[in-house]
Amino acid sequence: MNRSRIINLICIVFGGxxxxYAQAEKENNTYLLIxxxxxxxxxxxxxxxxxPSKFDKPEESFIKTEKEDEV
Structure with a gap:
């Protein structure tokens, strides 16, 4: 894991x-909750x-087109 992922994980866990904790107290500390x-x-x-976004890739179609043979 690189540092960025570790920092993100720490922020998520610590923030949660x-x-x-702020919500569980008898008197809610609003600033701590925020x-x-x-x-x-x-x-x-x-x-x-x-x-990455799912729209970054070109769309793949299940319909294949056939080339018309020139006669």
Whole structure:
């Protein structure tokens, strides 16, 4: 694993844990919850940037065209 993936994974896990902890308390800490959610989404965004789009590849058609023979 390269550093970028490790940083993304740490952001996702740590952000999720912080958000879960902030929500689990008796009195919700709104700023802690927002910080955890922001960190979680930051890690998800950085991860999704590296996933290629399915529209980058040329479309493959199942219909094959036949060349007409010139007579």
């Amino acid at each position: 844990l912080v958000a879960f 910080g955890g959610i922001v960190l979680l989404f930051f890690g998800i965004y950085r991860t999704s940037r590296n996933i």
